[in-house]
Amino acid sequence: MPQLSNALVTEFDPISSVSESYRALRTAIRYKKLMPTARGIIIMIASPKSQEGKTTTAANLAIAYAQEGKAVVLVDGNLRQPSLHDVFGVKNNKGLLQGLAKGMAQQDIVTASGIPGLELIVAGGQPVNPSELLGSVRMAELVAQLKQQYDVIILDSPSTLDYTDASLLTEYSDGVVLVAKNGKTKREWAKQARTQLEQSGARMLGIVFNQS
Ligand SMILES: Nc1ncnc2c1ncn2[C@@H]1O[C@H](COP(=O)(O)OP(=O)(O)OP(=O)(O)O)[C@@H](O)[C@H]1O
Numbered sequence: 001m002p003q004l005s006n007a008l009v010t011e012f013d014p015i016s017s018v019s020e021s022y023r024a025l026r027t028a029i030r031y032k033k034l035m036p037t038a039r040g041i042i043i044m045i046a047s048p049k050s051q052e053g054k055t056t057t058a059a060n061l062a063i064a065y066a067q068e069g070k071a072v073v074l075v076d077g078n079l080r081q082p083s084l085h086d087v088f089g090v091k092n093n094k095g096l097l098q099g100l101a102k103g104m105a106q107q108d109i110v111t112a113s114g115i116p117g118l119e120l121i122v123a124g125g126q127p128v129n130p131s132e133l134l135g136s137v138r139m140a141e142l143v144a145q146l147k148q149q150y151d152v153i154i155l156d157s158p159s160t161l162d163y164t165d166a167s168l169l170t171e172y173s174d175g176v177v178l179v180a181k182n183g184k185t186k187r188e189w190a191k192q193a194r195t196q197l198e199q200s201g202a203r204m205l206g207i208v209f210n211q212s
């Protein structure tokens, strides 16, 4: 059984106001009326810099969707500084990297999260060429498969301003949520990140202010 981390408040304390805020985010996205091209919608979670709460937001939003009865997969698209496996207390030896670099099948790179309705694709390691892998044809194929299999696909990402990876990931996303951390994220960074993501075709769903 995976050792879930305390960051997963939506699982451990669903009545709390913090959990309610993730449900509110879920509802806000619903009213954006995304029009997926297949069964599933793909929501990417981005932030201008590192350590602003992307993974925490991605994980709790994914749980909020699973609690609603959706079939959800949460993908660690942060091949620079992967952490999804830590948050869910699972191994990091097969995941996105093996799917992209070794061509492993989608069903073989999925890890159980310990939460009903939610599956994980962890990073599987730290490749030397993350941008090439995320921009590859194999990535497009994998995403297309996930869209057939799941209702909601959540993509975690690395810092938008430090790496090109987030811009690449927007290509696959139906919508992007930008996370900003109170007291850390500068307004200018958030603006720059938003502009950069929009220039690569992102549909911005809104900004989440992380209180920590
Ligand atoms: N709302 C919160 N309350 C308390 N701690 C938080 C909150 N959000 C994030 N943290 C903590 O802050 C740290 C950074 O959060 P997180 O890993 O979600 O950021 P990140 O943007 O994904 O970072 P990276 O850019 O390295 O991927 C973690 O230790 C996380 O547990």
Ligand SMILES: [Mg+2]
Pocket (backbone or CB within 6 Å): 054, 055, 056, 078, 081, 083, 156, 157
């Ligand atoms: Mg992260």
